[in-house]
Amino acid sequence: xxxxxxxxxxxxxxxxxxxxxxxxxxxxxxxxxxxxxxxxxxxxxxxxxxxxxxxxxxxxxxxxxxxxxxxxxxxxxxxxxxxxxxxxxxxxxxxxxxxxxxxxxxxxxxxxxxxxxxxxxxxxxxxxxxxxxxxxxxxxxxxxxxxxxxxxxxxxxxxxxxxxxxxxxxxxxxxxxxxxxxxxxxxxxxxxxxxxxxxxxxxxxxxxxxxxxxxxxxxxxxxxxxxxxxxxxxxxxxxxxxxxxxxxxxxxxxxxxxxxxxxxxxxxxxxxxxxxxxxxxxxxxxxxxxxxxxxxxxxxxxxxxxxxxxxxxxxxxxxxxxxxxxxxxxxxxxxxxxxxxxxxxxxxxxxxxxxxxxxxxxxxxxxxxxxxxxxxxxxxxxxxxxxxxxxxxxxxxxxxxxxxxxxxxxxxxxxxxxxxxxxxxxxxxxxxxxxxxxxxxxxxxxxxxxxxxxxxxxxxxxxx
Amino acid sequence: xxxxxxxxxxxxxxxxxxxxxxxxxxxxxxxxxxxxxxxxxxxxxxxxxxxxxxxxxxxxxxxxxxxxxxxxxxxxxxxxxxxxxxxxxxxxxxxxxxxxxxxxxxxxxxxxxxxxxxxxxxxxxxxxxxxxxxxxxxxxxxxxxxxxxxxxxxxxxxxxxxxxxxxxxxxxxxxxxxxxxxxxxxxxxxxxxxxxxxxxxxxxxxxxxxxxxxxxxxxxxxxxxxxxxxxxxxxxxxxxxxxxxxxxxxxxxxxxxxxxxxxxxxxxxxxxxxxxxxxxxxxxxxxxxxxxxxxxxxxxxxxxxxxxxxxxxxxxxxxxxxxxxxxxxxxxxxxxxxxxxxxxxxxxxxxxxxxxxxxxxxxxxxxxxxxxxxxxxxxxxxxxxxx
Numbered sequence: 001x002x003x004x005x006x007x008x009x010x011x012x013x014x015x016x017x018x019x020x021x022x023x024x025x026x027x028x029x030x031x032x033x034x035x036x037x038x039x040x041x042x043x044x045x046x047x048x049x050x051x052x053x054x055x056x057x058x059x060x061x062x063x064x065x066x067x068x069x070x071x072x073x074x075x076x077x078x079x080x081x082x083x084x085x086x087x088x089x090x091x092x093x094x095x096x097x098x099x100x101x102x103x104x105x106x107x108x109x110x111x112x113x114x115x116x117x118x119x120x121x122x123x124x125x126x127x128x129x130x131x132x133x134x135x136x137x138x139x140x141x142x143x144x145x146x147x148x149x150x151x152x153x154x155x156x157x158x159x160x161x162x163x164x165x166x167x168x169x170x171x172x173x174x175x176x177x178x179x180x181x182x183x184x185x186x187x188x189x190x191x192x193x194x195x196x197x198x199x200x201x202x203x204x205x206x207x208x209x210x211x212x213x214x215x216x217x218x219x220x221x222x223x224x225x226x227x228x229x230x231x232x233x234x235x236x237x238x239x240x241x242x243x244x245x246x247x248x249x250x251x252x253x254x255x256x257x258x259x260x261x262x263x264x265x266x267x268x269x270x271x272x273x274x275x276x277x278x279x280x281x282x283x284x285x286x287x288x289x290x291x292x293x294x295x296x297x298x299x300x301x302x303x304x305x306x307x308x309x310x311x312x313x314x315x316x317x318x319x320x321x322x323x324x325x326x327x328x329x330x331x332x333x334x335x336x337x338x339x340x341x342x343x344x345x346x347x348x349x350x351x352x353x354x355x356x357x358x359x360x361x362x363x364x365x366x367x368x369x370x371x372x373x374x375x376x377x378x379x380x381x382x383x384x385x386x387x388x389x390x391x392x393x394x395x396x397x398x399x400x401x402x403x404x405x406x407x408x409x410x411x412x413x414x415x416x417x418x419x420x421x422x423x424x425x426x427x428x429x430x431x432x433x434x435x436x437x438x439x440x441x442x443x444x445x446x447x448x449x450x451x452x453x454x455x456x457x458x459x460x461x462x463x464x
Numbered sequence: 465x466x467x468x469x470x471x472x473x474x475x476x477x478x479x480x481x482x483x484x485x486x487x488x489x490x491x492x493x494x495x496x497x498x499x500x501x502x503x504x505x506x507x508x509x510x511x512x513x514x515x516x517x518x519x520x521x522x523x524x525x526x527x528x529x530x531x532x533x534x535x536x537x538x539x540x541x542x543x544x545x546x547x548x549x550x551x552x553x554x555x556x557x558x559x560x561x562x563x564x565x566x567x568x569x570x571x572x573x574x575x576x577x578x579x580x581x582x583x584x585x586x587x588x589x590x591x592x593x594x595x596x597x598x599x600x601x602x603x604x605x606x607x608x609x610x611x612x613x614x615x616x617x618x619x620x621x622x623x624x625x626x627x628x629x630x631x632x633x634x635x636x637x638x639x640x641x642x643x644x645x646x647x648x649x650x651x652x653x654x655x656x657x658x659x660x661x662x663x664x665x666x667x668x669x670x671x672x673x674x675x676x677x678x679x680x681x682x683x684x685x686x687x688x689x690x691x692x693x694x695x696x697x698x699x700x701x702x703x704x705x706x707x708x709x710x711x712x713x714x715x716x717x718x719x720x721x722x723x724x725x726x727x728x729x730x731x732x733x734x735x736x737x738x739x740x741x742x743x744x745x746x747x748x749x750x751x752x753x754x755x756x757x758x759x760x761x762x763x764x765x766x767x768x769x770x771x772x773x774x775x776x777x778x779x780x781x782x783x784x785x786x787x788x789x790x791x792x793x794x795x796x797x798x799x800x801x802x803x804x805x806x807x808x809x810x811x812x813x814x815x816x817x818x819x820x821x822x823x824x825x826x827x828x829x830x831x832x833x834x835x836x837x838x839x840x841x842x843x844x845x846x847x848x849x850x851x
Contacts, residue, residue, distance in 0.1 A: 307653075363608070366657060
């Protein structure tokens with residue numbers, strides 16, 4: 001019943017964003033797949049009413065004094081904005097360069113870091129690393145402001161190599177020390193103050209007097225400054241593979257946790273090879289790598305191969321029930337919902353980021369996911385649910401199995417196991433054939449609503 | 465001396481979020497140095513509740529003083545660690561993971577839960593009350609039950625029609641059945657789904673079976689401890705309870721904020737202990753109260769800023785009441801960085817003590833090393849308890 005083109009487009013939309021409405025999908029499949037991908041790869045060309053609307057309706061979200069404001073904006077842009085991939089890339093880099101708000105308690109610095117990722121998330125890898133190394137929130141988070149010419153602090157140097165670019169096993173302890181030396185003097189203009197004294201923004205500062213300007217040897221090459229280090233990093237095959245595998249995990253299919261990457265090979269070596277090759281050929285152009293990824297067969301074949309992150313889950317449910325046209329204060333509750341599901345935006349559990357895939361699921365978070373989804377879809381007057389009811393009705397009277405198939409189609413289209421299917425068919429059969437005639441439409445509406453409630457509670461709905 | 469309990473030992477952890485001002489809880493009330501350093505937050509001498517010649521309780525901690533006088537409270541003085549962090553997040557993280565020098569992923573109580581229930585057979589082995597799961601209870605492969613509202617706990621609680629909800633839960637159970645050849649993630653998801661149902665099923669009667677003559681106050685910490693009592697007295701095999709009392713970050717207006725919090729907290733603990741006694745369920749319970757750090761010695765004109773050298777409290781009928789550890793020196797020459805209390809005992813000593821002497825768990829792998837213990841219990845609980 002489900003249309004292949006719709007299935008593929010729905011898959012693309014779940015990955016570049018949090019999903020799409022059926023109306024949006026039908027519009028998108030009228031154009032060639034590659035053209036749609038290209039549009040998402042150039043978010044600047046899409047125009048952006050999001051910002052003006054946010055400034056008007058939720059002004060605190062763009063000038064935040066608390067991280068929840070920034071998270072609120074993020075959720076709004078993902079569920080209701082027009083440039084989902086830009087937001088998704090920002091989320092990707094937030095996951096890889098996991099920086100917590102709690103240490104600095106400086107919301108504006110945290111928000112400014114996310115803004116960097118939003119602006120340049122599809123850009124040049126060396127620029128991304130350079131921006132990151134100059135970002136006050138990161139400098140504070142990993143203590144590079146305590147990294148002095150006369151006494152180095154290795155924290156940033158180590159994580160830059162281990163977690164942000166190369167991965168364990170691709171450098172030595174001496175390399176870490178040399179990198180730390182190269183980044184001495186990379187600090188910011190004023191100490192981050194604890195809330196509520198955080199009104200002014202810290203600014204990157206290169207303190208020449210505190211910089212070790214001697215030559216260093218990093219991976220066998222002579223470097224002086226942090227920028228030289230980044231230049232060496234971006235040329236490494238290890239960097240291409242590391243970023244390629246991260247992108248694969250985030251956009252294609254779940255990989256094991258990062259610390260085990262040195263021992264466990266990727267689930268699809270050829271796919272990571274292809275992404276790494278594009279990275280090296282394009283000299284670290286993330287847009288090029290993403291183009292390879294989104295147009296690849298391995299991507300297209302990876303429907304429902306990832307456990308949805310809480311942000312994807314909550315955003316997807318909001319897409320399903322219909323995002324409000326203008327941001328309401330209720331969007332603030334969405335970032336709280338993701339927090340209860342284990343993803344507190346701006347406050348990752350550690351510098352290693354969140355544990356993705358299976359790591360998202362435990363008894364508490366699964367309860368939150370199911371209850372959130374069921375509660376959201378319960379109200380059949382919500383625009384997204386009303387649209388589902390309308391479409392099911394437009395197809396006319398139905399057998400119980402047809403009722404189920406139409407609902408599965410409109411909630412994804414979602415593939416379910418034989419076990420899930422048998423369970424749902426049985427529930428659909430309780431009400432007998434579905435009829436819209438003779439004043440029965442209210443009952444039919446109730447049955448469709450209840451079927452959607454069951455569908456969002458299925459194990460299959462946990463996957464993107 | 466050792467003792468055997470009738471029931472398996474149980475730990476109730478109460479986290480005070482924000483940084484409780486230890487100096488203003490157990491106050492060196494005769495000290496001119498302290499009185500000069502914090503004129504805006506100091507309790508008037510005549511109001512303090514003396515414990516001995518040097519120390520007095522904050523008047524709002526009256527309920528705790530009474531428990532102390534009855535011999536049920538061990539105060540651990542000057543708790544902290546080397547180079548302790550003034551960041552709430554980092555400090556709390558360090559308490560949760562026992563890793564002061566690096567960012568770690570496994571919570572100390574999650575590791576304890578794994579010891580008690582290695583095959584994840586009982587989803588209620590550790591139960592947390594509150595909105596989010598604390599990192600202390602997080603580790604991969606450890607299933608902990610996190611309860612926001614005990615009376616509404618479970619899946620699809622928003623579905624009002626009872627018959628329909630029952631059918632939905634039955635459908636859920638069938639859909640969340642580990643299958644053959646469906647893959648590891650799917651199996652794990654199915655098992656987790658079933659453990660949610662199992663936990664909720666086990667808990668379903670706990671609220672209605674419980675009755676009590678103790679009237680808990682209508683505030684969050686009192687109600688949370690009432691929930692602990694409801695689940696504990698139901699006898700569902702829970703070994704670890706966790707709950708949080710927030711709001712201790714009094715940079716400003718401390719003289720108004722702190723008394724309210726201390727009253728809520730100490731009365732709730734006192735009611736809780738009484739409730740357990742009424743249910744003949746206090747013997748096996750030890751309560752641990754902690755906060756991420758103490759506060760600065762000098763006040764800031766209205767409140768106090770983040771500091772170090774706090775306190776912890778071990779409470780229960782098995783406790784040998786008294787003062788443990790050493791009160792940090794309040795002489796100005798001894799102030800850390802010229803402004804902080806210097807800790808006198810490592811927080812991992814407190815954990816090790818509770819784990820080894822009460823819970824019967826070898827603490828070294830949990831806290832990451834061997835730390836000197838104190839002896840706040842009347843007797844060490846030995847293994848051999850009916851599990």
